[in-house]
Amino acid sequence: MSQNQKKTAHSLLRSRWAALGVLSTTMLMAILDGSIVTVATPAIQDDLGFSPAGLSWIMNAYLIPLGGLLLLAGRLGDLVGRKTLFLTGNALFTTASLLAGAATSSGLLIAARFLQGVGGALASAVVLGILVTLFTDARERAKAIGIFSFTGAAGASIGQVLGGVLTDALSWHWIFFINLPIGLATIALALPALPRDRGLGLSAGADLAGAFLVTSGLMLGIYTVVKVELHGWLAAHTLGLGAVALALLAGFAARQATAATPLMPLRILRSRNVSGAYVVQLLTLSAMFSFQVIVALYMQKVLGYGALDTGLAMLPAAVAIGAVSLFVSARLANRVGERLVLMAGLVLLTGAMLLLTTVPADADYVTDLLPVFVLVAGAGLVLPSLTALGMSSARPDDAGLASGLFNTVQQVGMALGVAVMTTLAASRIENLRADGHGDAAALTGGYHLAFGVSAGLLATAFAVALLVLRRPRPPVDAAAPADTAVTATKA
Structure with missing residues (x-):
């Protein structure tokens, strides 16, 4: 290889990793915005006069368009160009963040949150599609997915801490204003870093x-x-x-x-690895997102932690997930395959949920909760493996669709998990109170039930992974150019 060729290859490598930083930052911002609001909700209610019934719309106005538009947005990325849609989504999200931070009434805030959800859907729907077309080498892609998964997993935990800090130190307005410099920087860096793509044209899937x-x-x-x-x-x-x-x-x-000209060609679901990964993802995200919500309720309502203390207490989980995602997951996947890595992570997560079914009402953080947060590091194995399997059959012409579908399943799983677990916990708490149990004991019993159901969902996900998933075949031609195929899977 000549010196010029080496320089060109090195430049392409640097540009790919720069693009990954842009994609990861956008996903972090979208997930962060879903959790950062929870800590600031009481302050927003006091300032803008939200009714108790209307308070949930601070979150729902963001989640409904985010989850509802991901599939459509992913396909639009294939048709009009993924870079175009990514930039449009980021611009809309950043503008909506400014409007949300400046809101002076509940109606204005809800409208701005809805626009944030639309912008978040447009931007985040195509990020995995861009990623898998940038990183075609198996080892590089595994490492890139590990980094990307870390930013997503860490977003919720960081959001809780950051929301408390910004609200206490400045005001709730800054949980939205913080998006402005991040969004503008992301757009500026994305312009040179992301590859140009023409798109198939609307006629290919209108x-x-x-x-x-x-x-x-x-x-x-x-x-x-x-x-x-x-x-x-x-x-x-x-x-x-x-x-x-x-x-x-x-x-x-x-x-x-x-x-x-279907919006979603059904061929994308023919691979058993892809369809199986979606089922595992639905079950896993239902369990793990509800875990974040329920364990936070347990620490605040039973153990008496404050909002900021709760976020700090959960930081070891984010650190453990990040370390495993960045330094362990890709290496294991390259050696034994994503399927076995996924199953190992599911075993660790199931163990964490089972441990939570035994925590007492007067739990000690170090002996009762910290071991759980260490085992939650299994998510650092699960999330990158699911991403790789879920995107394994994506072709260059439908990578955006695969990305949108993957993220849609994620959002649906998160919404279902929280709805099911909080309802089950609330019903159990009422029954225990009716039987004469004290408040702390009743709350703990309700949360135990939620954790037990989460453990069941994760065990079911393990069974699906064991029975349905197969190790993907290597590409037929390892030297094939990036635009011929992303990867091949066993049908």
Whole structure:
């Protein structure tokens, strides 16, 4: 290789890693914004006069468009260009953050949060699609996915701490204003760092009927799930809207099987590794996101921790996940494959949930909770492996769609998990109180049930991984150019 060729190769390598930094920062910002608000909610309520019923819309107005638009946004990235959609989403998210920080009424804040969700969906839907087309070498991709997964896993924990610090030191407005310098810097760096892509053109997938069905179905479904805690699972509101949402999604699936230019070509689900990874992801994220919520409630309501103390107490989990994602996951995956790494991580996470079913009402942090947060490092094995498997059949012309679908399953799993676990815990707490148990004992018993169900979900995810997933085959031609295939999997 000549000196010029070496310089060119080195320059391309540096540009890829710079692009990864941009993609990871955007995903971190989107996830951060979902958790940073929770700590500041009481201050926002006092300042803007939110009613107790309306308070949940500070979060819901962000989550519903974020989850509902990911699939459509991912496909739009393939059609109009993933870089174009990424920049558009970041610009909208940054602008909406400015509006949210400057909001002087509850209505303005909710509208700004909705726009944040739209911008977050446009930007985050295509990040994995860009990543897998940038990193075609198996070892490099495994390392890149590990770094990317770390930023996502750390986002929620960082958000809780940062939200408390900003709210206490400045005001709740700054939990949104903090996005301005980050968003502007991301856009400035993305312009030279991300590769140009023309897109297939809208005519390659301009399925307007399919777009309406999937977007309305997902938004309505997520809205139904996030309102379960208010109405209950068997209420007419939940059953009626849930049935409509399922009918819309069923109509979308039928439409994709017959449309001349489908929004989501069903070939993407033919790989057992991809479809199996989506099932595992749904079960795992349902368990793990609800774990973050329930364990925070346990520490605050039972152990008496403050919001900032809770965030700091959970930092060891973020550090453990990050260390495993960055330094262990990729090396293991290259040696034994993503399937075995995924299963090992699921065993650790199941153990963590089982330990939580035994924590007492007067738990000691070091002896009772810290071991749990160490075992949660299993997420650093699970998340990168799921990402690699979930994107393993993506082709250059539908990598954005695969990215959007992967992130959609993630959002649905998170919403379902929180709705199911908080409802189960609340019901159990009421029953224990009715039986004469004290407040701390009743709360602990309710949270034990939620942790036990989470352990069951993770055990089910392990069974699916064991029975369904297979180790991906290596590419047929290792020297093939990046635009011929991302990878090949066993069908």
